[in-house]
Amino acid sequence: GIQVEQSPPDLILQEGANSTLRCNFSDSVNNLQWFHQNPWGQLINLFYIPSGTKQNGRLSATTVATERYSLLYISSSQTTDSGVYFCAVRKAAGNKLTFGGGTRVLVKP
Amino acid sequence: GAVVSQHPSWVICKSGTSVKIECRSLDFQATTMFWYRQFPKQSLMLMATSNEGSKATYEQGVEKDKFLINHASLTLSTLTVTSAHPEDSSFYICSARAPWRGGGTDTQYFGPGTRLTVL
Numbered sequence: 001g002i003q004v005e006q007s008p009p010d011l012i013l014q015e016g017a018n019s020t021l022r023c024n025f026s027d028s029v030n031n032l033q034w035f036h037q038n039p040w041g042q043l044i045n046l047f048y049i050p051s052g053t054k055q056n057g058r059l060s061a062t063t064v065a066t067e068r069y070s071l072l073y074i075s076s077s078q079t080t081d082s083g084v085y086f087c088a089v090r091k092a093a094g095n096k097l098t099f100g101g102g103t104r105v106l107v108k109p
Numbered sequence: 110g111a112v113v114s115q116h117p118s119w120v121i122c123k124s125g126t127s128v129k130i131e132c133r134s135l136d137f138q139a140t141t142m143f144w145y146r147q148f149p150k151q152s153l154m155l156m157a158t159s160n161e162g163s164k165a166t167y168e169q170g171v172e173k174d175k176f177l178i179n180h181a182s183l184t185l186s187t188l189t190v191t192s193a194h195p196e197d198s199s200f201y202i203c204s205a206r207a208p209w210r211g212g213g214t215d216t217q218y219f220g221p222g223t224r225l226t227v228l
Contacts (some may be wrong), residue, residue, distance in 0.1 A: 033216060041147075041200055043219035086152065088217075097143070097204075097217050099153045 002027045002091050004100035011105045013077045021072040021103045023087030031090035031097065032063055034072050038083050046072070046085075077107045111207040112136055115220035122193055123228055130188045130223045132203030138183035139205035143217065144176075147200040159186040193227045200224050 003026040013019055025032075034046040047054050047061040049070065054061055058077075063070040074081055087100045112135040122128050132142055140161045145153040157178050158166040165178035175197075177189040186205075190197050202222040206215045 031216065035219070041202070041222040041224070043153075043202070045216070045218060048216045088153075095141070095158060096155055098155075101152050104150075 002029070002089060002098050004087060004089055004098050006085075006087055006100035006103050008103060009101065011103055013074075013081075013105065013107045015077060015079060015107055015109050017077050017107075018073070018075045019077060019105070021074070021085055021087075021105075023070040023072070023089075023100055025068050025070075025087075025089045025100075027068075028092045029065070029089040030092040032070055033088050033097070034061055034070070035086045035088065036081075036083050037086060037102075043086070074105075077105075079107045079109055081105060082107045111218045113203065113205050113218050113220040115203055115223050117223060118221060119224040119226075121226045121228065124194050125192055128190045128193055128225060130190075130201055130203075130225075132186045132188070132205070132220055134184045134205045134207070137205075137207045139186075139207065140183060141206050142180060142186040143204040143206075144178060144186075144188050145202045145204065147202060147222075149200075153202060156188075190225065193225070195227045198225055198227045 005024045007022045032050045035043045037043050049061045049063045051065040058075045060073045084102045086102045088097045090097050114133045116131045142159040144156045147153050156171045159178045159180040161180045180186040203220045204217045
């Protein structure tokens with residue numbers, strides 16, 4: 001099956017800092033999503049981004065499908081950004097969403 | 110839009126009992142729902158794909174008789190953990206596919222999860 005690797009596994013930030021999270025995947029995909037899992041376990045959809053660049057407030061994401069990676073940018077981080085960020089992909093013509101291992105982010109005040 | 114609910118949010122049960130978890134799509138119809146399991150500090154693992162009106166498709170290594178899935182309507186899927194044991198304790202999350210914020214492309218939205226503890 002498709003492999004999804006995220007880096008770094010852990011990230012500690014000072015409030016106000018910027019950061020970049022990376023997601024590498026091993027095959028062609030027709031669906032790539034970024035999620036934020038809050039401390040209560042709820043997964044919140046951040047981006048649907050199989051290719052291109054999108055921005056939503058302080059967050060933005062870029063996927064380079066031909067090179068099989070995606071980046072999530074967090075700018076001016078806040079303590080509420082803490083949690084685990086997951087990248088998940090679905091193979092072209094596939095049905096299953098496969099998750100990466102996640103990046104655990106802690107933003108300190 | 111695209112809200113998925115789960116009930117209960119947490120449950121504690123004795124070993125040997127069965128527990129049912131409900132997953133509902135509140136504002137859309139979902140022909141396909143998914144059940145995931147997540148252990149502490151780990152990623153989500155797909156357990157099965159639930160198809161409305163037909164049998165679920167289970168991932169390799171997931172016991173069909175242990176984790177019974179029923180997708181009785183376009184808005185409801187249930188997961189029943191039968192004869193639960195302490196090793197079944199986990200965080201169970203359901204998901205449903207829906208258009209991305211009204212767009213034509215399907216994406217997955219997740220319920221808030223159910224934390225199961227088996228004593």
